[in-house]
Amino acid sequence: MMFKEIIHYFRNPYKSFETLKRLQWQKLQSVLHYAYAQVPFYRDRFDRAGIKPSEIRSASDMFRIPVLTKEELRDAGFDILAGGHNNPAKLKKSTTSGSTGQPTSSYFTLRDWFILKFLLKYRSKRICGFYPVIHKVVLVNANPEEAVLRENKKIINKLIRKRSVSINQKIEDHLTVYRQFKPDVLYGTVSYFNELKNFLLKNQINWLKPKMIFTSGEINYPQTRKEIERVLGCPCYDIYGSTEFKEVAWECSHKLGYHINMDAYFVEFINNNRHVSAFEEGRIVITSLVNQAMPLIRYDQGDTGMYTNGGCADGINFPFMHSVTGRSMDYYELSDGRRIAPFSLVVAVHECAAHAVQQFQIIQKSSDLIVIKIVPNRQFTPVIEQNLHKRYHQILGGNVVTRIEIVKEIERDSSNKYRLVRSEFK
Numbered sequence: 441m442m443f444k445e446i447i448h449y450f451r452n453p454y455k456s457f458e459t460l461k462r463l464q465w466q467k468l469q470s471v472l473h474y475a476y477a478q479v480p481f482y483r484d485r486f487d488r489a490g491i492k493p494s495e496i497r498s499a500s501d502m503f504r505i506p507v508l509t510k511e512e513l514r515d516a517g518f519d520i521l522a523g524g525h526n527n528p529a530k531l532k533k534s535t536t537s538g539s540t541g542q543p544t545s546s547y548f549t550l551r552d553w554f555i556l557k558f559l560l561k562y563r564s565k566r567i568c569g570f571y572p573v574i575h576k577v578v579l580v581n582a583n584p585e586e587a588v589l590r591e592n593k594k595i596i597n598k599l600i601r602k603r604s605v606s607i608n609q610k611i612e613d614h615l616t617v618y619r620q621f622k623p624d625v626l627y628g629t630v631s632y633f634n635e636l637k638n639f640l641l642k643n644q645i646n647w648l649k650p651k652m653i654f655t656s657g658e659i660n661y662p663q664t665r666k667e668i669e670r671v672l673g674c675p676c677y678d679i680y681g682s683t684e685f686k687e688v689a690w691e692c693s694h695k696l697g698y699h700i701n702m703d704a705y706f707v708e709f710i711n712n713n714r715h716v717s718a719f720e721e722g723r724i725v726i727t728s729l730v731n732q733a734m735p736l737i738r739y740d741q742g743d744t745g746m747y748t749n750g751g752c753a754d755g756i757n758f759p760f761m762h763s764v765t766g767r768s769m770d771y772y773e774l775s776d777g778r779r780i781a782p783f784s785l786v787v788a789v790h791e792c793a794a795h796a797v798q799q800f801q802i803i804q805k806s807s808d809l810i811v812i813k814i815v816p817n818r819q820f821t822p823v824i825e826q827n828l829h830k831r832y833h834q835i836l837g838g839n840v841v842t843r844i845e846i847v848k849e850i851e852r853d854s855s856n857k858y859r860l861v862r863s864e865f866k
């Protein structure tokens with residue numbers, strides 16, 4: 441059975457866009473029928489909206505199904521599990537870190553876990569030139585003594601030459617692992633590789649030369665990535681996904697955007713109850729075409745982004761997702777009611793001061809106060825500071841005060857991560 445899945449998923453990226461659209465629509469319709477028949481939560485939801493799955497005949501009909509929010513998913517508990525798969529003990533489970541509130545868990549059958557956690561991830565990485573037997577190190581958010589050591593002792597991980605390091609360990613400890621294990625591939629967050637890059641530069645370490653880096657879980661800032669690629673001497677590929685869905689879209693070496701795994705997800709970009717056009721920003725709402733244990737229909741990721749249709753030099757016909765400009769919770773709300781994507785503020789620091797800043801963090805303190813903490817290097821001058829003030833004034837307008845604080849280091853937050861943008865104001 442798995443053999444059939446492997447062939448199916450490995451052929452799909454090269455099928456024509458029309459064939460893929462048809463395949464995606466068939467899968468979507470069967471998910472809607474399945475959810476209505478098997479999941480009381482969705483049956484109730486569809487009934488209340490006065491709709492039957494058979495009445496969804498085009499993409500615009502999808503608006504008749506209400507968007508599923510994070511809160512609704514949390515409140516649904518086990519009611520969102522499908523009949524036949526409603527014993528969580530028999531399912532694979534992923535739990536969000538809970539940094540945005542209470543943690544929520546997603547459940548998967550073994551087959552779907554294999555497709556989402558292995559097949560699709562391997563497919564995209566294979567297209568980037570990755571082989572399963574090369575040495576890889578994954579950054580995980582775990583207690584170093586326990587989970588990481590346990591992971592590293594597993595025979596399967598030894599066989600596939602995979603090691604884990606914990607975000608709770610020091611960079612020095614990671615370097616010990618890298619030195620012994622000589623990884624070809626590193627996985628982690630952009631902010632981690634930014635920290636690693638700064639450490640390597642500061643300590644003039646130049647022996648760490650992986651062949652590729654995969655990042656995920658954060659907004660990927662182009663300038664930061666360029667710096668990481670320069671210092672570590674290899675390409676950096678970003679992945680867009682979530683705990684609930686796994687890998688939704690991914691970059692290939694042509695870097696034209698993120699190829700959307702359209703054979704596993706129905707991704708909508710919406711604004712005011714309509715699907716936006718290509719290059720127009722919209723909220724990202726996703727339906728899983730794979731997860732049978734816990735169907736997710738029109739789930740709001742809390743992110744915004746854009747799409748364009750595919751056509752890539754590697755022959756892949758999946759459409760592209762572009763510049764996810766902000767997780768919605770990270771938007772800065774200003775006193776005049778405007779909402780600013782912190783992305784523009786980060787890009788402004790890159791434009792004005794990239795060469796003069798080792799590290800920085802942008803914090804919204806109130807509806808009219810933004811603080812930029814900067815760890816400067818020797819190139820930092822009062823002129824750069826003035827330029828930064830001017831640029832922020834252009835973006836934020838006259839009512840918002842920008843304060844630049846020169847600091848020795850940027851503290852990590854409670855989950856031990858560096859955050860490029862933060863808000864202390866709600």
Ligand SMILES: [Zn+2]
Nearest residue numbers: 692694752754
């Ligand atoms: Zn491509």
